[in-house]
Amino acid sequence: MIDLKDRSELENNAEIKTVLSPRRIDISQNLADMFMEYISEYHTEKVETNHVFIKISGDNQYKPMNYIDVDNLFRTLKKKTGIYVTPHMFRHTSLTILRMANWQPELLRIRAGHKNIYTTLNTYIHPSDKEITEKFNKTQPNLNLNIYNEGDK
Template sequence: MVEIIWDKFPLVAGQEQARRWLQFTANIGRAPNTITAYGRALEDHLRFCALVGADPLTIRADVIAAWIGDLHERPNPRTAKLVHLDSGTGLANATIQQYVIAARSFYEFLIEDGLRERNPVRRGQSGRRGRRPRQGLVRRVEKAPWIPNEWDWQKILQATGAEPLRNRLMLALAYDGALRREELVHLEVGDFEPAYCLIHLRAETTKSKRAREVSFGTATSRLFMAYLAERRRLVGRAAGRLLISVSRRNRGAPLGAASWSKIVSGIADRAGVPRLSTHTFRHLRLTDLARAEWTIDQIAQYAGHKDLSTTLRYIHLSGRELAAKLRRATAAIQADRERLLATLVEGR
């Protein structure tokens, strides 16, 4: 049985069905981050139910709607850190989507157990195969991911230049390999093939649970070899996790994902680029591959995406770049159009 830290979710732990659902979700192999997110979502839902005096076993859709309305209206705890004009009130759309999905899964579990007949969390329905489309409870807002322009990227690299060797290597690997946070910190020395500048990502460390290979460049290779020498002096061994802590308390222990987030946050502050996150390097790399005219299938394979629609959300080409691609693709057509339009200048 997968162990869950129940102190994080006291209301879930105290409600038999909720506890069983979260334990079930963990036992079937959901990622630890997913379990934490689902536990937090159901904790919030149970807290709202207690506030309005509703029993999760008997509530109807109107209580779910009231809960979603509360999510939209409550003060956003991250408001002070956000820089968008629309970030004052309400949780982020993605967070609300996640909460609703968790609640829907919980009620599906109750239905399978025979404790409820219907799910109060309505599911959206596409209009495919002649079906009438039906809007879900929360409209999905799709925002283009932020990527730094050349000026921001130079400031980020300049700020990173003052970081220890390990942190500089982490940024280079995160960009070159388009690595997720968890993929980066779980790299092992044996995953690298320096002669071919390849990294073999093991299936168990990836979000999709599918192995893949990514590459790294000359600069990253130099950082990697220098860090291996430094790491060997620190811990006296070559194998194991690549990225290790050098703090007095955890010296030699594998570096965690939260530590990488803290490192990037510090870089963002010093660079004066508040929108920088651990995922920015992945976004930028995939966009650069699109700029290099990789096909969407090639980019999806490099990123480890199962669905091409996910890849399309990650790639963010500017209007100037799209216009240039359009001009190249339609050069012959445009030349013919211009020739015909020239007859208007000459007249009859």
């Protein structure tokens, strides 16, 4: 689990933006392992911050990353890969995947930290055309009203 909590004014101006903080969210063992590997590799005795994501080179080495640093990192990744992605897209994707795994809307709202369920459902859940078609095809037999006589077909 990860605890999300407001730590007030931070040197990198980061802030928790969700209404329902602090909160705790579950993470996979795989993510926890990757997190611990990152911490053990980059958070050496030279690092004097409790921020997770730090600058690993340059004049401000070991200082917390800020919004511009993260934005620049993702721009660099786009140039190298041709794939446009933002950190916030991971939030949208994770909630969409959980919805596809049949999570109840209320659980999604709580995980997202939203006050209003409509924010979660209207802004963060993005069903694919394929998913919509699959759900329709699964439901279609229940929609057959059988209004035609056999001779009318």
